[in-house]
Amino acid sequence: MRAWLAAMLALAACSSRPPAQRTLTVFAAASLGEAFTDLGESVERSRPGLSIRFNFAGSQQLVAQLEQGAPADVFASADERWMRHVVELGLAAGAPVVFARNRLVVVLPESNPGRIERLEDLARPGLKLVLAAEVVPAGRYARQALVRIGETPGFPPDFARRALANVVSEEENVKSVVARVQLAEADAGLAYHSDVGSAVAAHVRVLQIPEDRNVVAEYPIAVLAAAGDTADARAFVDAALGPEGRRMLQRHGLLPATPAR
Amino acid sequence: MTALRAQLLRLLVAGAAAGLLVLLALPLAALVLRVPPGALWQRVHEPLVLDALRLSLVTSAGSTALVVALGLPLAYLLATRRFRGKRAVELLIDLPLVLPPTVAGVALLAAFGRAGLAGGALHGLGVTLPFTTLGVVVAQAFVAAPFFVGAARTGLAEVDRRYLDMAATLRSPPARTFVRVMLPLALPSLLAGAAMSWARALGEFGATITFAGNLPGVTQTMPLAVYLALQSDLEAAVALSVLLLAVSVVVLLLVRARRPAH
Numbered sequence: 188m189r190a191w192l193a194a195m196l197a198l199a200a201c202s203s204r205p206p207a208q209r210t211l212t213v214f215a216a217a218s219l220g221e222a223f224t225d226l227g228e229s230v231e232r233s234r235p236g237l238s239i240r241f242n243f244a245g246s247q248q249l250v251a252q253l254e255q256g257a258p259a260d261v262f263a264s265a266d267e268r269w270m271r272h273v274v275e276l277g278l279a280a281g282a283p284v285v286f287a288r289n290r291l292v293v294v295l296p297e298s299n300p301g302r303i304e305r306l307e308d309l310a311r312p313g314l315k316l317v318l319a320a321e322v323v324p325a326g327r328y329a330r331q332a333l334v335r336i337g338e339t340p341g342f343p344p345d346f347a348r349r350a351l352a353n354v355v356s357e358e359e360n361v362k363s364v365v366a367r368v369q370l371a372e373a374d375a376g377l378a379y380h381s382d383v384g385s386a387v388a389a390h391v392r393v394l395q396i397p398e399d400r401n402v403v404a405e406y407p408i409a410v411l412a413a414a415g416d417t418a419d420a421r422a423f424v425d426a427a428l429g430p431e432g433r434r435m436l437q438r439h440g441l442l443p444a445t446p447a448r
Numbered sequence: 449m450t451a452l453r454a455q456l457l458r459l460l461v462a463g464a465a466a467g468l469l470v471l472l473a474l475p476l477a478a479l480v481l482r483v484p485p486g487a488l489w490q491r492v493h494e495p496l497v498l499d500a501l502r503l504s505l506v507t508s509a510g511s512t513a514l515v516v517a518l519g520l521p522l523a524y525l526l527a528t529r530r531f532r533g534k535r536a537v538e539l540l541i542d543l544p545l546v547l548p549p550t551v552a553g554v555a556l557l558a559a560f561g562r563a564g565l566a567g568g569a570l571h572g573l574g575v576t577l578p579f580t581t582l583g584v585v586v587a588q589a590f591v592a593a594p595f596f597v598g599a600a601r602t603g604l605a606e607v608d609r610r611y612l613d614m615a616a617t618l619r620s621p622p623a624r625t626f627v628r629v630m631l632p633l634a635l636p637s638l639l640a641g642a643a644m645s646w647a648r649a650l651g652e653f654g655a656t657i658t659f660a661g662n663l664p665g666v667t668q669t670m671p672l673a674v675y676l677a678l679q680s681d682l683e684a685a686v687a688l689s690v691l692l693l694a695v696s697v698v699v700l701l702l703v704r705a706r707r708p709a710h
Contacts, residue, residue, distance in 0.1 A: 245679065247679045247680055248679045250679075251678060251679045251680070251682070254682070300562070315579060317661070320662070322676070322680040354663065355579035355661060355663060355666075356579050356662050356663050356667070357661075357664075359657075359662070359675075359676065359679070370557060370561060371563040372563070372578045
């Protein structure tokens with residue numbers, strides 16, 4: 188009885204707290220998870236009464252949700268292709284702006300069960316390679332990167348084909364690629380440099396892809412036509428483009444695309 | 449007065465029943481109505497769809513066979529014996545029913561993954577489950593087993609003891625009694641259980657994508673293909689869904705036709 192009363196009191200205390208007056212919903216590519224979570228907290232602090240909700244997923248999945256009428260105020264995509272799709276559907280309120288860049292790395296389990304030391308090893312038969320599916324930006328970039336790596340002098344001419352033959356799973360977003368590697372189920376995966384943050388660094392090794400063989404991912408952001416309070420949406424986009432956003436992006440391994448002021 | 453109340457009650461019952469039927473039928477009808485039959489026929493010939501359909505049929509048949517082969521002895525023991533730890537076994541059998549399938553997938557990885565508890569032993573036997581078709585079968589069996597074991601156990605327990613006693617007085621050995629008396633009498637329940645288990649396996653998604661991954665032709669069953677198509681090509685996703693629905697209806701009808709009417 189006493190516990191019941193305490194529970195009721197706790198509930199009453201919760202409901203008497205003043206509710207957040209405004210909510211901003213941001214749909215963002217999975218690879219922006221860490222950076223945007225930090226940025227969101229910073230924007231919330233500077234705009235009292237605002238609470239920001241995030242939906243992080245593969246860009247293609249977010250676009251599918253937007254297409255079906257999911258309510259959102261801001262969209263940040265991991266590639267220009269899906270943002271263009273949103274613009275063509277008339278869902279964006281203004282012209283998208285590229286605010287961040289990212290590059291790919293090869294991620295290996297800490298135990299390195301595939302004994303991968305060089306990029307050439309990715310084409311070794313029997314290796315378990317995991318990529319994002321081709322509709323996912325990270326998956327498309329990864330396939331482009333494999334082709335470019337294969338064009339390195341001294342690489343076998345069918346490097347990309349053989350590496351692709353090693354793919355054992357096509358993931359729906361880049362974070363699941365990292366998870367497969369982290370669990371040591373896959374021998375290697377292609378993910379963004381920003382995905383190998385402090386949370387996973389202890390469980391994975393990183394094999395760098397030379398800059399001239401790498402693919403640069405570009406992240407556009409836009410306020411959506413359905414945005415309720417455009418001032419808040421605008422403020423979030425400005426923050427992503429501004430010095431605060433630059434700092435958050437850099438902290439989490441992304442490259443700001445806007446020049447420092 | 450009582451007549452009026454009875455009338456009201458009848459209306460209430462009919463209304464509630466109709467409400468549920470609409471809830472079940474409307475989404476399925478809407479799905480079918482979205483796809484022109486010609487477009488559906490075209491989809492069937494796409495290699496990706498054929499691969500997913502074939503894989504779904506093969507794996508769900510495989511997992512159902514596995515569940516029946518291993519589940520029938522267990523159902524027999526549960527129906528006919530009392531033993532220590534029976535309650536724990538019953539709880540274990542019911543757990544996959546309430547477990548979110550994704551959690552089942554994570555659990556399977558923790559047990560049978562390369563770095564899992566039994567991963568080393570499996571590797572020694574030359575068996576790999578993650579990213580393989582066999583892994584899909586195991587994931588489906590994990591989530592579908594309770595449906596068969598539950599129905600089979602009830603069916604076997606309901607067999608009238610007098611038939612079994614009679615067989616015993618005729619000196620029929622227990623194995624013979626099981627095959628000649630118990631099995632035929634419990635057959636409708638066994639078939640219904642197998643059909644439910646098969647249906648659950650066919651629709652399996654969460655445990656499969658988590659444990660076995662997603663690769664066309666190897667681990668991408670119809671539900672996975674539908675889910676991924678949903679993110680890039682809505683029309684394809686709807687067409688695939690209708691196809692899966694049609695296959696399910698055909699198989700359920702076949703099973704029903706074999707069952708004696710009640």
